Amino acid sequence: KRDSRFAELSADDVSHFKSLLGAESAVVDGVTADATDDIEPFNSDWMRKYRGHTRLVLKPQTTEEVSKVLKYCNERRLAVVPQGGNTGLVGGSVPVFDEIVINMSRMNNIHSFDQASGVLVADAGVILEVADQYLAQHDHLFPLDLGAKGSCHIGGNVSTNAGGLRLLRYGSLHGSVLGLEAVLPDGTIVDALSTLRKNNTGYDLKQLFIGAEGTIGLITAVSIQCPPRPKAVNVAYFGLESFEQVQQAYLQAKGQLSEILSAFELMDGRSQRLVHESTGNKYPLEGEHPFYCLVETSGSNAEHDMAKLESFLEHVMGEGIVADGVLAQDETQFRSLWRWREGITEALSHLGGTYKYDVSIPLPELYQLVEDCKERLVQKGFVGDDDSFPVRAVVGYGHMGDSNLHLNVSVRQYDKEVEKAIEPWVYEWIQKRQGSISAEHGLGIAKREFIGYSQNETMVKLMKQLKDLYDPKSIMNPYKFIK
Ligand code: FAD
Ligand code: MLT
Ligand code: ZN
Numbered sequence: 001k002r003d004s005r006f007a008e009l010s011a012d013d014v015s016h017f018k019s020l021l022g023a024e025s026a027v028v029d030g031v032t033a034d035a036t037d038d039i040e041p042f043n044s045d046w047m048r049k050y051r052g053h054t055r056l057v058l059k060p061q062t063t064e065e066v067s068k069v070l071k072y073c074n075e076r077r078l079a080v081v082p083q084g085g086n087t088g089l090v091g092g093s094v095p096v097f098d099e100i101v102i103n104m105s106r107m108n109n110i111h112s113f114d115q116a117s118g119v120l121v122a123d124a125g126v127i128l129e130v131a132d133q134y135l136a137q138h139d140h141l142f143p144l145d146l147g148a149k150g151s152c153h154i155g156g157n158v159s160t161n162a163g164g165l166r167l168l169r170y171g172s173l174h175g176s177v178l179g180l181e182a183v184l185p186d187g188t189i190v191d192a193l194s195t196l197r198k199n200n201t202g203y204d205l206k207q208l209f210i211g212a213e214g215t216i217g218l219i220t221a222v223s224i225q226c227p228p229r230p231k232a233v234n235v236a237y238f239g240l241e242s243f244e245q246v247q248q249a250y251l252q253a254k255g256q257l258s259e260i261l262s263a264f265e266l267m268d269g270r271s272q273r274l275v276h277e278s279t280g281n282k283y284p285l286e287g288e289h290p291f292y293c294l295v296e297t298s299g300s301n302a303e304h305d306m307a308k309l310e311s312f313l314e315h316v317m318g319e320g321i322v323a324d325g326v327l328a329q330d331e332t333q334f335r336s337l338w339r340w341r342e343g344i345t346e347a348l349s350h351l352g353g354t355y356k357y358d359v360s361i362p363l364p365e366l367y368q369l370v371e372d373c374k375e376r377l378v379q380k381g382f383v384g385d386d387d388s389f390p391v392r393a394v395v396g397y398g399h400m401g402d403s404n405l406h407l408n409v410s411v412r413q414y415d416k417e418v419e420k421a422i423e424p425w426v427y428e429w430i431q432k433r434q435g436s437i438s439a440e441h442g443l444g445i446a447k448r449e450f451i452g453y454s455q456n457e458t459m460v461k462l463m464k465q466l467k468d469l470y471d472p473k474s475i476m477n478p479y480k481f482i483k
Helices: 010-022 063-076 126-134 154-160 245-262 267-277 302-318 331-342 346-348 368-379 416-422 425-432 450-452 457-470
Strands: 026-028 056-058 080-083 100-103 110-114 119-125 177-183 187-190 218-225 232-240 259-267 292-300 323-329 353-360 391-399 406-409
Touching: 010 056, 026 154, 063 080, 063 100, 063 177, 063 187, 080 353, 110 126, 119 126, 126 154, 154 218, 187 353, 232 302, 232 331, 245 259, 245 292, 245 302, 245 391, 259 331, 259 353, 267 292, 267 331, 267 346, 267 391, 292 302, 292 331, 302 323, 323 391, 331 346, 346 391, 346 406, 353 416, 353 425, 368 391, 368 406, 368 416, 368 425, 406 416, 416 425, 425 450
Parallel strands: 056 100, 080 100
Antiparallel strands: 026 056, 110 119, 119 218, 177 187, 177 218, 232 292, 232 323, 259 292, 259 391, 353 406, 391 406
């Protein structure tokens, strides 16, 4: 239900925002007669699962503009949703009712890059891939990579504390983000845009904004530590017969590839079949396997890396840990092998609806959740080959190196009965193993009722106190995981 404490947008508000930002920075629909721009893309999420009803999208260009907009919204008690590239997977970036969308796409300047320290300072609205391409020109790399890189913003990445494909090598954004600038709902500009690696002067307040999903303030700029771009990168793609062998392969990869290991990703057979069906691409290996892994190495010396990789391959194939494998021979093959992993999310999106569960589980039990979920849905009569069964596929993939599984249940269309069969069962399963119900995507609206499965009462209470302190009028991204 819409919170009646929030004001409703008026024609006067719209004129005020237009005078603040300029008419071209506002997308308006249905408030005044003069404009009916296409507001739909800002109202619906990447999965087309969540849809809001905003009538105003604002696209500020400077931190001062963000400050003025938020101050006004706070005074009028107009609720807002910060929006980056709108690629989030938990419905956090779109309004629930009529909240004003503050879209960051126009704040897209790179401020500076220091070659010696590797520190990049950039606006929140810079697209991740654009930042990485800029860094490539300076022989550096953005320490985060993910399938949505062509659309997501670095401010969105920081706001969700995105994990992605190379966390195992470059660590979490809680470590690589050195500073940020944010605007609080009352318009206060928090200038914590430090470029220092070390700074132990009191509470590290920037950490609160990392992963806050836009609930306490709006991030306007980020300073981030970037590693040198590796000169030699290789990728191998394996087929394996059991999850036990996947674990052995991972253990061997850590031990033998050690400092050059940059990704270890897991894909089950069903996920690869989906990518095959959606792209029409020829499988990288002959025959089908229940599990696949993608192993990437990144280093500074191609010969040294190749020697390590070859002896690793010899070992895992010789010992029968890996049933079959292929090593990318060139850049084209490197990219096409990665597509078998990165393309799963999109392949799923073509099928209909997807119930997505992004969880952390102790490694030995990582895949058991997929088996148990499948069995449960089969028992309930939801899985079958023809159109009369609601479930099309139960799929598992994820970041093996981070103990992060993505369990996805693909359905012909969203179905309350199927949802009830999975939730809260899946969260209870996770809780029993002291796992996390959100490893990297956040809680948004999709998981808002379930925080208690991963955080105790005291933690939730402390979060609520922080929320009230930073956002006493609750205008920042309401109706999501924290009210
Ligand atoms: P949005 O979707 O626009 O917003 C996400 C949240 O952050 C919302 O709550 C929003 O209100 C808030 N927000 C956005 N910008 C700001 C800001 N400047 N200040 C304050 N709050 C803000 N995630 C992973 O962790 N790992 C992956 O491997 C991964 N792969 C993905 C692959 C695909 C194909 C897709 C579609 C998504 C994937 N994601 C992954 C989800 C991930 O959360 C996002 O892609 C990304 O981090 C979100 O960035 P965005 O700019 O699109 O943010
Ligand atoms: C991934 O690892 O592919 C992303 O987190 C997206 C997803 O879970 O589908
Ligand atoms: Zn992921």
